[in-house]
Amino acid sequence: MKAIMMTAIGNPDVLELQDIAEPEISTATQVKVRLKAAGVNPVDTKIRRNGLLYDNPLPAVLGCDGAGEVVETGSAVSRFKPGDKVWFCHGGLGREQGNYAEYNVLDQRWVSLMPETSSFTEAAALPLVLITAWGGLIDRGGLQSGQTVLIHAGAGGVGHVAIQLAKLKGARVITTVSSEQKAEFVQALGADEVIRYTKGGFADAVNELTDGKGADLVFDTVGAEVFKQSIQATAHFGRLVTLLDPGELNLAEARIRNLLIGFELMLTPMLRDLPEARDKHVEILNQCAQWLEKGQLKTHIGKQLSLAEAAKAHELIETGHSTGKIVLIT
Structure with missing residues (x-):
């Protein structure tokens, strides 16, 4: 063969x-x-x-x-x-x-x-992206109807199915993308708000959209720098789940916010x-x-x-x- x-x-x-x-x-x-x-x-x-x-x-x-x-x-x-x-x-x-x-x-x-x-x-x-998105949002993230979730890289393989799963769970979805074309794509999938990545980051935009509260759940599919910035975009007592190794970080703000930090690697089983x-x-x-x-x-x-x-x-x-x-x- x-x-x-x-x-x-x-x-x-x-x-x-x-x-x-x-x-x-x-x-x-x-x-x-x-x-x-x-x-x-x-x-x-x-x-x-x-x-x-x-x-x-x-x-x-x-x-x-x-x-x-x-x-x-x-x-x-x-x-x-x-x-x-x-x-x-x-x-x-x-x-x-x-x-x-x-x-x-x-x-x-x-x-x-x-x-x-x-x-x-x-x-x-x-298969891999569905299992990954489910694990990050539902099994590790505990996403509930009515909560706000921030999904990074919403136009990507995992991100574009994560948006749909989150909407099926009854969540409000904020997502980040890198272009206007991708913004239109994720809106068609059901994303409620879309943030374009900029040099200034995304945390301020998320907090503005949530009246200063932050997202109940943040799902990081990108990596260390995005994970670091995501701490400031996660609500107090919220959850921050990543697919990747966040590297060496100062977690003082995460501790003050009482965040639950989770890792999703669907290959583990x-x-x-x-x-x-x-x-x-x-x-x-x-x-x-x-x-x-x-x-x-x-x-x-x-x-x-x-x-x-x-x-x-x-x-x-x-x-x-x-x-x-x-x-x-x-």
Whole structure:
């Protein structure tokens, strides 16, 4: 089968299209999937640049997100049959094969039926960002109806679904973007107020919009400098959740505000082999599938590329200016 192999640690040109052996079912509860599309996420680029998350040798197939059709099942598989359209977040971290390939094999426990209204491209774009946004807003952030949430980088892969999930929870959504085009995009998704990033920051604008209170929950998808500024934009007794390492910080103001600070890394259940936590990921996909089928949730595909163009997909993500998701058609 065709697959994109990460042949070394480095720039996007270490990703090479190669012919490798198809994976085969090795346990009774596995399914084999003919992949139709693979989502590309920032974590893929970080692994390519910094190394696998497991102590295994290269080459390796990257890509956590996949969507495709079941073509074979193990003898004990009860949830799926050949022909089923499925989506999932599995592999691509350096241990199990990822989804930049034509086929993958995984346990039925980690697979969900695709939303009936979604294409393979749309389905492949969503698992990691949906689980991440849900974890940050709901599991770590405790978002409640009527609260105000500040979502950073609302036009990005995680941000654009986080806005929609927050609105489904009944929250008021403030979001930050870098351009007028992105501002129009997030408003169409339901954002109530949009703040353009400026050299002066965003905290003053958030506090003005909230009558000096700040946001009940701030969801940082950007990194250290944004996290630091976000402390001033979070309400007293509020919550500040980040996807990234905030680095060395003076947390005196956060302490005075009695903030709950949380971290969201949706890869933890895979990295630490926590099956019950991974079950929750499948539950999230099942719930989101219902919302997608009702038209209450949607994804934006910023770019659709062929499998052979994986290096180009990584280059686009590393510019930091993509809108929505990038997907490889396998």
